Amino acid sequence: MADNGRKQAPEGERKANRRGAARLAAVQALYQMDIAGAGINDVFAEFESHWLGGEVEGEKYLPAEMAFFRDIVSGVVRDQKKLDPLIDEALASGWPLKRIDAILRAVLRAGVYEMQHRRDVPGRVVVSEYVDVANAFVEREETGMVNAVLDLIGRRFRGAEFGRWSGWEMMADTPLEPALSGEDDLIARYFRPLAHDPGAFALIDDAAILRHEGEDIVVTTDAVVEGVHYLESDPPASIACKALRVNISDLAAKGARPAGFVLTLALTSASDAWLRPFADALGADADRFCCPLLGGDTVATPGPQMVSITAFGRVPENTMLRRSTARLGDCVLVSGTIGDATLGLALLKSGAKAADVAEAEAAFLIDRYRLPQPRMALASALRRYASAAMDVSDGLAGDAARLCRASGVAASIDACRVPLSAAAAARVASGNVALATLLSGGDDYEILCTVGEAGRDALIAAAQDAGIALTEIGRVIDARAGGACRFDDGTGREMVFTRAAFSHF
Numbered sequence: 001m002a003d004n005g006r007k008q009a010p011e012g013e014r015k016a017n018r019r020g021a022a023r024l025a026a027v028q029a030l031y032q033m034d035i036a037g038a039g040i041n042d043v044f045a046e047f048e049s050h051w052l053g054g055e056v057e058g059e060k061y062l063p064a065e066m067a068f069f070r071d072i073v074s075g076v077v078r079d080q081k082k083l084d085p086l087i088d089e090a091l092a093s094g095w096p097l098k099r100i101d102a103i104l105r106a107v108l109r110a111g112v113y114e115m116q117h118r119r120d121v122p123g124r125v126v127v128s129e130y131v132d133v134a135n136a137f138v139e140r141e142e143t144g145m146v147n148a149v150l151d152l153i154g155r156r157f158r159g160a161e162f163g164r165w166s167g168w169e170m171m172a173d174t175p176l177e178p179a180l181s182g183e184d185d186l187i188a189r190y191f192r193p194l195a196h197d198p199g200a201f202a203l204i205d206d207a208a209i210l211r212h213e214g215e216d217i218v219v220t221t222d223a224v225v226e227g228v229h230y231l232e233s234d235p236p237a238s239i240a241c242k243a244l245r246v247n248i249s250d251l252a253a254k255g256a257r258p259a260g261f262v263l264t265l266a267l268t269s270a271s272d273a274w275l276r277p278f279a280d281a282l283g284a285d286a287d288r289f290c291c292p293l294l295g296g297d298t299v300a301t302p303g304p305q306m307v308s309i310t311a312f313g314r315v316p317e318n319t320m321l322r323r324s325t326a327r328l329g330d331c332v333l334v335s336g337t338i339g340d341a342t343l344g345l346a347l348l349k350s351g352a353k354a355a356d357v358a359e360a361e362a363a364f365l366i367d368r369y370r371l372p373q374p375r376m377a378l379a380s381a382l383r384r385y386a387s388a389a390m391d392v393s394d395g396l397a398g399d400a401a402r403l404c405r406a407s408g409v410a411a412s413i414d415a416c417r418v419p420l421s422a423a424a425a426a427r428v429a430s431g432n433v434a435l436a437t438l439l440s441g442g443d444d445y446e447i448l449c450t451v452g453e454a455g456r457d458a459l460i461a462a463a464q465d466a467g468i469a470l471t472e473i474g475r476v477i478d479a480r481a482g483g484a485c486r487f488d489d490g491t492g493r494e495m496v497f498t499r500a501a502f503s504h505f
């Protein structure tokens with residue numbers, strides 16, 4: 001045993017996963033608190049600063065899921081007076097918990113807490129994981145006791161998973177833990193595993209914390225509503241990705257790096273067939289964009305279904321890009337290609353069939369509608385060079401006009417220079433779709449920005465280095481020249497839009 005009261009686990013025995021590492025660390029922290037009297041705040045500070053993912057006394061420790069580690073430790077400390085009697089009742093007669101080695105006490109307390117309160121983790125996994133943790137510290141014969149106790153506790157609290165048996169009568173006089181409500185169970189099952197950030201407190205609190213120093217917090221929110229932003233037939237995974245990505249796109253346009261998000265779900269039903277792929281895709285995208293779930297709310301609705309996300313980003317103080325700071329003479333640029341999502345939605349509404357669209361092109365266009373591509377790789381370059389920026393969500397024509405109005409300027413846009421994908425260009429050339437339709441359709445989620453002549457080439461080069469096309473399409477002009485934003489059709493005539501942008505009202 002180490003002099004500081006910690007018991008070291010052999011390196012080969014450590015679980016090679018973040019949650020397994022969190023369990024191992026939680027048991028070590030509880031052991032240290034038990035025998036050395038360390039306080040919980042001191043333990044958190046020590047483990048998170050030096051142990052988790054670090055090296056202590058020549059021992060290397062795996063990165064751990066921080067929120068999970070905190071939840072186990074704080075939960076055991078909070079509920080120890082309830083946990084210990086349960087463990088005592090499950091132990092063989094004559095072997096009370098206080099007579100058991102301190103490290104095994106820590107294992108049992110952590111395992112019983114997780115069995116009771118972490119319904120997002122299957123009960124059999126809880127048993128197996130804590131048997132493995134015990135194996136890192138004690139002889140194999142003693143781990144049988146851990147298996148037996150946790151199995152009995154599992155049958156007591158999770159009878160549907162384990163099946164009740166005669167051992168249940170041993171604990172019949174102990175009142176049952178109140179079952180999780182439907183909403184709490186939904187959150188624990190699908191969304192608590194996504195809440196990695198320590199400031200999310202494992203979604204067991206009413207609020208979260210974002211810490212910052214020398215930075216501004218950027219806040220944006222967008223909702224996607226069934227029948228408005230996505231179709232009832234759209235896959236749950238793509239709905240989840242779209243809901244998060246439209247917010248990430250806003251952060252990118254502001255030059256911000258993601259810090260986290262809160263989620264509100266208005267559900268017509270709590271079906272696992274819908275929620276599981278939704279949560280899995282949301283978690284994957286949250287990891288992809290380094291934007292962890294911090295909290296949220298779930299409500300039932302008769303319909304339509306809705307997903308609302310509020311995202312937070314960070315920028316150095318006073319550097320957030322705004323749409324109100326375009327300057328006379330600036331170049332107007334747009335990323336990617338415009339109009340693909342409009343065509344993708346049209347294909348979905350027509351059954352994804354069109355005589356003039358090849359199967360691969362149809363798949364590309366539908367993907368552009370369902371899965372926006374936030375241009376996060378542009379964020380820092382935009383902050384460095386651009387004078388103003390916004391994301392194109394409601395249609396290039398309407399959003400360009402918004403940027404101009406906010407800046408008190410106008411713009412002259414060459415519609416023929418607006419970048420189109422090969423699929424979109426072919427449909428315009430064939431006369432099957434008007435260019436004006438693509439310029440006003442929406443759901444592009446590209447970046448529209450303005451930049452001074454001196455910074456234009458550097459910004460375009462930075463975009464190219466990031467693998468993103470950035471195309472110059474016009475110039476900022478004096479608003480007194482007439483109109484907020486003029487689109488030239490290539491023949492010297494101004495384009496007329498029936499509707500320049502999507503509007504809810």
